Amino acid sequence: xxxxxxxxxxxxxxxxxxxxxxxxxxxxxxxxxxxxxxxxxxxxxxxxxxxxxxxxxxxxxxxxxxxxxxxxxxxxxxxxxxxxxxxxxxxxxxxxxxxxxxxxxxxxxxxxxxxxxxxxxxxxxxxxxxxxxxxxxxxxxxxxxxxxxxxxxxxxxxxxxxxxxxxxxxxxxxxxxxxxxxxxxxxxxxxxxxxxxxxxxxxxxxxxxxxxxxxxxxxxxxxxxxxxxxxxxxxxxxxxxxxxxxxxxxxxxxxxxxxxxxxxxxxxxxxxxxxxxxxxxxxxxxxxxxxxxxxxxxxxxxxxxxxxxxxxxxxxxxxxxxxxxxxxxxxxxxxxxxxxxxxxxxxxxxxxxxxxxxxxxxxxxxxxxxxxxxxxxxxxxxxxxxxxxxxxxx
Amino acid sequence: xxxxxxxxxxxxxxxxxxxxxxxxxxxxxxxxxxxxxxxxxxxxxxxxxxxxxxxxxxxxxxxxxxxxxxxxxxxxxxxxxxxxxxxxxxxxxxxxxxxxxxxxxxxxxxxxxxxxxxxxxxxxxxxxxxxxxxxxxxxxxxxxxxxxxxxxxxxxxxxxxxxxxxxxxxxxxxxxxxxxxxxxxxxxxxxxxxxxxxxxxxxxxxxxxxxxxxxxxxxxxxxxxxxxxxxxxxxxxxxxxxxxxxxxxxxxxxxxxxxxxxxxxxxxxxxxxxxxxxxxxxxxxxxxxxxxxxxxxxxxxxxxxxxxxxxxxxxxxxxxxxxxxxxxxxxxxxxxxxxxxxxxxxxxxxxxxxxxxxxxxxxxxxxxxxxxxxxxxxxxxxxxxxxxxxxxxxxxxxxxxxxxxxxxxxxxxxxxxxxxxxxxxxxxxxxxxxxxxxxxxxxxxxxxxxxxxx
Numbered sequence: 007x008x009x010x011x012x013x014x015x016x017x018x019x020x021x022x023x024x025x026x027x028x029x030x031x032x033x034x035x036x037x038x039x040x041x042x043x044x045x046x047x048x049x050x051x052x053x054x055x056x057x058x059x060x061x062x063x064x065x066x067x068x069x070x071x072x073x074x075x076x077x078x079x080x081x082x083x084x085x086x087x088x089x090x091x092x093x094x095x096x097x098x099x100x101x102x103x104x105x106x107x108x109x110x111x112x113x114x115x116x117x118x119x120x121x122x123x124x125x126x127x128x129x130x131x132x133x134x135x136x137x138x139x140x141x142x143x144x145x146x147x148x149x150x151x152x153x154x155x156x157x158x159x160x161x162x163x164x165x166x167x168x169x170x171x172x173x174x175x176x177x178x179x180x181x182x183x184x185x186x187x188x189x190x191x192x193x194x195x196x197x198x199x200x201x202x203x204x205x206x207x208x209x210x211x212x213x214x215x216x217x218x219x220x221x222x223x224x225x226x227x228x229x230x231x232x233x234x235x236x237x238x239x240x241x242x243x244x245x246x247x248x249x250x251x252x253x254x255x256x257x258x259x260x261x262x263x264x265x266x267x268x269x270x271x272x273x274x275x276x277x278x279x280x281x282x283x284x285x286x287x288x289x290x291x292x293x294x295x296x297x298x299x300x301x302x303x304x305x306x307x308x309x310x311x312x313x314x315x316x317x318x319x320x321x322x323x324x325x326x327x328x329x330x331x332x333x334x335x336x337x338x339x340x341x342x343x344x345x346x347x348x349x350x351x352x353x354x355x356x357x358x359x360x361x362x363x364x365x366x367x368x369x370x371x372x373x374x375x376x377x378x379x380x381x382x383x384x385x386x387x388x389x390x391x392x393x394x395x396x397x398x399x400x
Numbered sequence: 401x402x403x404x405x406x407x408x409x410x411x412x413x414x415x416x417x418x419x420x421x422x423x424x425x426x427x428x429x430x431x432x433x434x435x436x437x438x439x440x441x442x443x444x445x446x447x448x449x450x451x452x453x454x455x456x457x458x459x460x461x462x463x464x465x466x467x468x469x470x471x472x473x474x475x476x477x478x479x480x481x482x483x484x485x486x487x488x489x490x491x492x493x494x495x496x497x498x499x500x501x502x503x504x505x506x507x508x509x510x511x512x513x514x515x516x517x518x519x520x521x522x523x524x525x526x527x528x529x530x531x532x533x534x535x536x537x538x539x540x541x542x543x544x545x546x547x548x549x550x551x552x553x554x555x556x557x558x559x560x561x562x563x564x565x566x567x568x569x570x571x572x573x574x575x576x577x578x579x580x581x582x583x584x585x586x587x588x589x590x591x592x593x594x595x596x597x598x599x600x601x602x603x604x605x606x607x608x609x610x611x612x613x614x615x616x617x618x619x620x621x622x623x624x625x626x627x628x629x630x631x632x633x634x635x636x637x638x639x640x641x642x643x644x645x646x647x648x649x650x651x652x653x654x655x656x657x658x659x660x661x662x663x664x665x666x667x668x669x670x671x672x673x674x675x676x677x678x679x680x681x682x683x684x685x686x687x688x689x690x691x692x693x694x695x696x697x698x699x700x701x702x703x704x705x706x707x708x709x710x711x712x713x714x715x716x717x718x719x720x721x722x723x724x725x726x727x728x729x730x731x732x733x734x735x736x737x738x739x740x741x742x743x744x745x746x747x748x749x750x751x752x753x754x755x756x757x758x759x760x761x762x763x764x765x766x767x768x769x770x771x772x773x774x775x776x777x778x779x780x781x782x783x784x785x786x787x788x789x790x791x792x793x794x795x796x797x798x799x800x801x802x803x804x805x806x807x808x809x810x811x812x813x814x815x816x817x818x819x820x821x822x823x824x825x826x827x828x829x830x831x832x833x834x835x836x837x838x839x840x841x842x843x844x845x846x847x848x849x850x851x852x853x854x
Contacts, residue, residue: 026435026439030435031439031443031447031448031450031454032439032454032458032461032462033458034450035451035453035454035455036452036456036459038455038546039452039453039456039459040455042452074459077451077452077558078558078821079559079561079790079825080558080791080793080818080821080825081791081818081821082791082815082816082818083815083816083817083844086763087760087762088761089758089780089783090706090758090759090760090761091706091707091781092703092704092706092756092757092759093696093703093704093707093757094696094697094702094755094757095702095703095755096702096703097769098769098770098771098772099768101767101768102766
């Protein structure tokens with residue numbers, strides 16, 4: 007539709023055959039912006055995921071509200087009272103509110119560059135994040151311990167010329183068409199000959215069940231922040247284990263001087279009062295194992311989060327309960343959440359787990375003081391676990 | 401839209417414009433899709449270097465367009481020939497109007513002195529130059545990787561307003577040595593003094609002294625960094641210079657916006673009135689479009705807290721032509737920029753006629769209309785335009801260890817810098833300067849303050 011352009015211009019005019027209809031620079035630079043936001047979100051994931059109910063929440067994505075990035079320039083400070091020029095029916099001395107907070111000319115200029123707040127909601131696939139993290143942090147991939155029982159499942163296997171419409175493999179069919187068209191005298195359109203359907207076959211697969219027990223101390227001394235720290239940690243533990251186990255069950259147990267099982271939603275809301283008797287929680291876990299899970303057919307993991315203040319009179323019972331569980335479990339881990347106080351595992355419960363690890367059981371402990379520690383904690387456990395795995399008898 | 405019709409109109413409008421005394425380089429018109437129009441508006445040039453900050457602007461523009469706030473009819477680039485992009489969604493009437501408008505711009509950019517001076521610097525082919533820069537940067541990305549190129553662009557584009565258009569685009573480096581001191585005049589006193597102590601007099605020959613860098617406060621930060629950064633690679637310097645060249649092009653567009661848009665609006669209205677070959681219906685449609693463009697206040701509002709430059713410029717030019725004649729108007733057009741134009745020609749009567757006002761806005765959103773005061777009104781309009789819309793920050797000194805000292809004088813703007821943003825800019829800059837960068841300025845209370853990166 008160019009007019010008067012016979013004289014031929016530069017790249018932008020003349021014959022740069024409508025490249026702009028095929029390519030949008032704006033979109034390209036927008037994607038780059040998006041990428042930058044994603045990068046910075048990744049760096050703050052531990053804090054971000056601490057919010058929602060994620061561990062068993064149905065959706066496998068995390069939605070993160072973010073602000074657009076600003077490219078900074080030297081700007082003048084925003085004055086208390088900003089002056090501007092306007093136009094319309096107004097007399098000196100008129101005062102009115104600016105409900106829309108419409109932009110005045112001053113704001114476009116040196117006053118600042120904010121063009122109104124626009125919030126983005128970025129969606130991250132949890133699986134992607136976890137894959138990315140595992141690569142980034144070079145965490146070992148655990149080998150699932152295979153249970154003796156087997157089960158069967160449908161898997162994809164091969165193609166056939168007949169099949170259900172829903173299993174039509176379009177890419178494959180198209181390839182067939184292309185192949186056939188190469189031959190002389192072939193019809194150029196699809197024929198039934200070309201169509202390929204995916205086939206399914208029944209395969210026996212080793213069962214690799216796992217159950218993770220999250221045991222949380224909810225006694226009076228655990229603050230909200232402590233619980234959140236524990237939750238964030240638990241979340242990533244589940245994610246890491248999910249990479250290995252196709253079916254992973256989670257059990258949530260909270261204890262004070264008594265112990266109860268909870269659903270995930272309730273679990274992180276629970277707050278109790280009173281002292282800490284770890285053995286009650288451990289007994290509850292043992293009870294659930296006996297009731298529902300056969301250690302011979304199932305991989306058991308236990309993670310215990312507490313501030314470590316177990317009552318002294320309980321230590322014998324706790325030791326006994328813990329070693330009973332550790333015998334059956336693939337791994338037992340202890341995180342000490344003590345925001346502010348960094349006692350670094352020099353607590354009653356900390357000693358308990360240290361003893362356990364010293365006795366050659368697959369156990370590990372880590373102190374979490376801050377959200378920044380969560381990654382280190384996760385790394386610590388997964389490397390400890392992979393070591394335990396190597397040394398474990400086959 | 402009938403293309404043929406429009407082409408024949410274009411020719412006749414061009415003839416009419418030439419008869420009316422406009423003088424312009426030929427303009428190449430091209431109709432492009434709305435999406436591309438939007439991109440041109442975002443980037444300011446049809447093809448420009450990639451950077452994520454344009455992506456942010458692009459999204460804002462997209463949102464605005466979806467809310468129906470803005471519609472672009474044309475974008476025109478000065479040069480010989482000029483390039484005008486018209487939205488392909490324009491109707492015939494709109495295109496007739498837009499053609500006349502574009503010719504007004506072409507006349508302005510060819511004759512306005514500020515435009516002319518900057519055009520001479522960047523040559524008359526900024527569109528092609530910018531496309532070359534984009535290609536050059538694309539190549540740099542392929543050679544050095546996106547991360548490194550982006551680091552350079554973050555810094556260069558953050559400083560894009562910090563140029564000095566009073567200097568040449570291709571200025572040479574500072575002289576390396578201080579000029580020789582002239583030998584003192586041989587006056588009576590000197591002669592007698594020399595006789596007193598012969599050795600002292602002959603010691604006048606001093607070794608050459610290195611000039612400090614910079615020898616004077618330097619406002620052209622893009623140039624200064626490109627020339628004097630201690631450890632920049634040549635492709636990085638090239639990127640700084642590319643950004644600088646584009647800024648030289650943007651400066652007159654920015655500094656004459658009110659005049660330029662007003663002039664183009666004045667001429668599209670006038671040419672359309674005189675174009676007896678345009679059918680009645682198209683004329684009416686075009687006039688409606690005109691009044692949409694130059695209306696001061698959005699249709700559903702009584703008061704606008706900003707001034708539409710199209711409207712203000714249009715009204716001022718009408719008044720000037722009416723009271724002083726076309727010839728005077730043309731000479732004002734060649735000589736002024738927005739600062740001179742508004743201060744000299746926005747009179748009290750006109751300001752009242754247009755019901756312009758000053759207001760002050762408190763941070764809680766309360767707005768108060770202020771008393772009429774013409775000079776203050778001028779400044780309220782022009783305030784955001786000073787110094788390319790940026791605070792004056794200059795390079796003061798480079799220390800022996802390579803530390804760059806920048807300075808900002810708050811008495812120039814009376815407000816001081818936004819410290820948080822300034823810090824971020826220093827971070828950008830430090831990544832290419834590769835030695836410490838510091839900025840002296842003042843805090844809220846007016847006390848001296850030093851920002852440093854790292």
